[in-house]
Amino acid sequence: xxxxxQIFLHAWTGGTDVSDSDRKRLLQRLENEAVFRAECxxxxxxxxxxxxxxxxxxxxxxxxxxxxxxxxxxxxxxxDDLASRVLNLVQTHPHSRLKARWLSWRPVTMAAAGLVxxxxxxxxxxxxxxxxLEKVVSLFKExxxxxxxxxxxxxPQTLNQWSGDFSETIDAQQGVKPKDGRRMVRLLRSDFExxxxxxxxxxxxxxxxxxxxxxxxxxxxGEVVMTLSALFNAAPFPExxxxxxxVTLWALDASFPTEExxxxxxxxxxxxxxxPLDRDPATWQSASTRLLLPPGTEMVLLKVSFxxxxxxxxSLSPPPDHVTFAGHFVDDVRASISIxxxxxxxxxxxxx
Numbered sequence: 001x002x003x004x005x006q007i008f009l010h011a012w013t014g015g016t017d018v019s020d021s022d023r024k025r026l027l028q029r030l031e032n033e034a035v036f037r038a039e040c041x042x043x044x045x046x047x048x049x050x051x052x053x054x055x056x057x058x059x060x061x062x063x064x065x066x067x068x069x070x071x072x073x074x075x076x077x078x079x080d081d082l083a084s085r086v087l088n089l090v091q092t093h094p095h096s097r098l099k100a101r102w103l104s105w106r107p108v109t110m111a112a113a114g115l116v117x118x119x120x121x122x123x124x125x126x127x128x129x130x131x132x133l134e135k136v137v138s139l140f141k142e143x144x145x146x147x148x149x150x151x152x153x154x155x156p157q158t159l160n161q162w163s164g165d166f167s168e169t170i171d172a173q174q175g176v177k178p179k180d181g182r183r184m185v186r187l188l189r190s191d192f193e194x195x196x197x198x199x200x201x202x203x204x205x206x207x208x209x210x211x212x213x214x215x216x217x218x219x220x221x222g223e224v225v226m227t228l229s230a231l232f233n234a235a236p237f238p239e240x241x242x243x244x245x246x247v248t249l250w251a252l253d254a255s256f257p258t259e260e261x262x263x264x265x266x267x268x269x270x271x272x273x274x275x276p277l278d279r280d281p282a283t284w285q286s287a288s289t290r291l292l293l294p295p296g297t298e299m300v301l302l303k304v305s306f307x308x309x310x311x312x313x314x315s316l317s318p319p320p321d322h323v324t325f326a327g328h329f330v331d332d333v334r335a336s337i338s339i340x341x342x343x344x345x346x347x348x349x350x351x352x
Contacts, residue, residue, distance in 0.1 A: 139335040145181040154192040164207040165192045174235035174327045175281040184331040191322040206304045222341035229288035230304045235327030242309040245274040249291040250301040
């Protein structure tokens with residue numbers, strides 16, 4: 001998790017030791033950076049879903065008042081739950097209201113007594129009101145600043161190695177600057193070196209496979225959830241064209257799949273999208289997805305992709321063998337694991 005996001009969450013949940021300089025800097029980021037604003041809103045939504053709020057004596061009235069929602073009309077529809085309304089509040093009033101609340105730094109209690117909120121460099125630990133414990137571990141934050149460039153040979157057959165379709169690791173290009181550091185990945189085509197299948201492909205992929213067996217063992221019958229996010233950008237492209245940024249998680253058994261067998265071999269999968277990609281090279285857009293890993297999962301395949309939509313009136317019969325991308329970029333790919341462990345299995349122990 002980015003340090004600024006950690007500071008934001010610490011302050012949002014009542015932390016009083018945030019410096020004036022950090023407050024000012026984060027307020028500026030919230031006002032000027034749409035991606036950071038969206039990340040903050042998503043984390044607020046996640047906090048609102050924590051089960052600890054169901055414990056006895058939750059301080060809902062104080063929370064509603066602090067968020068300026070006390071007079072809002074509520075109903076039982078899922079879209080009107082508090083977390084959704086917080087998210088809508090941030091999206092609808094990204095500057096004035098959020099700034100006013102942050103300038104006052106009024107503490108907001110996000111959960112009842114018993115919630116342990118530890119902001120650590122690599123993980124966060126939550127207590128779920130005596131029902132379960134959750135440990136969130138960062139697997140990687142990839143900005144492509146160092147290490148070997150991704151291979152271009154399709155689905156990797158080695159753990160923790162980037163591969164996929166034709167791509168290159170580059171500095172700023174075509175008016176697009178990397179989100180973090182000096183480097184980013186440009187996806188070039190929707191096929192890869194040595195492709196033998198005659199099936200046409202339109203989606204350009206960047207792929208990595210990770211081993212999740214240690215986390216499933218640690219969960220000891222609890223839930224293991226993986227999260228994947230990435231940032232997408234593009235040089236200006238014609239109005240007739242449209243692209244989606246896509247992130248996908250595939251739960252697999254012990255065997256490495258091929259591109260053709262992936263759908264058949266997967267135990268489960270989930271997809272997240274930023275739809276559609278805008279034409280402003282100054283903005284990075286985010287997509288994220290989460291997957292509850294089913295029993296029998298040993299590996300997870302993570303895929304970051306660009307997917308073009310057919311142009312209006314375009315005939316897809318016969319479809320092209322592959323698609324060439326003029327200027328499409330990926331940066332800041334992040335993956336994490338959440339281990340949700342029933343307290344009943346370890347009544348007197350904490351996750352480490």
